Amino acid sequence: MPKGQHYGRTQTRAYTTEYYRIHANFLKPLLTKPLGSYCINSEFLADGHKKLYLEESNMGIRYVTFSINDNLHQIALKLDNRSASNKLYITCPYCQKQRQHLYAIKTAYVCRKCIGLHYPSQSERSNERLIRRIRKLRIQLWGYDWPDVNNMFKNVRYWPKPKWMRWKTFEQKRNKITELENRYWPMAVVQIKTTFNEYFMTDSKK
Numbered sequence: 001m002p003k004g005q006h007y008g009r010t011q012t013r014a015y016t017t018e019y020y021r022i023h024a025n026f027l028k029p030l031l032t033k034p035l036g037s038y039c040i041n042s043e044f045l046a047d048g049h050k051k052l053y054l055e056e057s058n059m060g061i062r063y064v065t066f067s068i069n070d071n072l073h074q075i076a077l078k079l080d081n082r083s084a085s086n087k088l089y090i091t092c093p094y095c096q097k098q099r100q101h102l103y104a105i106k107t108a109y110v111c112r113k114c115i116g117l118h119y120p121s122q123s124e125r126s127n128e129r130l131i132r133r134i135r136k137l138r139i140q141l142w143g144y145d146w147p148d149v150n151n152m153f154k155n156v157r158y159w160p161k162p163k164w165m166r167w168k169t170f171e172q173k174r175n176k177i178t179e180l181e182n183r184y185w186p187m188a189v190v191q192i193k194t195t196f197n198e199y200f201m202t203d204s205k206k
């Protein structure tokens with residue numbers, strides 16, 4: 001079995017009221033990769049959300065296609081050449097608007113605006129609650145001044161122990177935060193630790 005293919009993993013899909021998001025930059029390496037099939041190596045995504053096909057239009061615009069519940073989802077990768085940073089945008093398969101993030105909900109990838117149309121807004125509220133909880137617990141441990149205290153793309157795994165706190169207490173509190181983060185931003189965790197090749201691979205079955 002090729003590295004990173006976790007067949008039979010369903011445990012992480014149990015959180016039915018939560019969804020995960022992909023940042024446009026996460027797909028940036030696909031601008032220069034050979035066209036073809038790829039698989040995002042994340043145990044937090046369902047099969048349909050992992051497997052993608054990379055193509056290029058005659059206009060030279062690259063796009064990826066996911067097949068989710070037998071519906072094709074096309075997402076264009078659009079570089080903003082006007083900005084010095086060459087920011088990448090990805091298009092929402094539903095409204096076609098250029099976005100920085102798309103969310104993996106049960107039956108689709110959609111932008112934040114479209115979530116309400118395809119998913120109960122209840123889940124959005126529960127996600128916001130989760131974020132608020134994570135921030136609150138982080139601030140209790142590291143204070144408002146810690147540089148990444150509000151940055152949900154960072155995980156707390158390597159953040160230092162406050163001098164005044166006992167190790168055991170610290171570890172308990174930190175593990176609680178880690179547990180919440182793992183439910184919320186698994187894609188972010190992937191981005192931090194990774195090089196491209198660890199998280200995308202050529203789909204060997206194609």
Ligand SMILES: [Zn+2]
Binds near residue numbers: 092094114
């Ligand atoms: Zn949309």
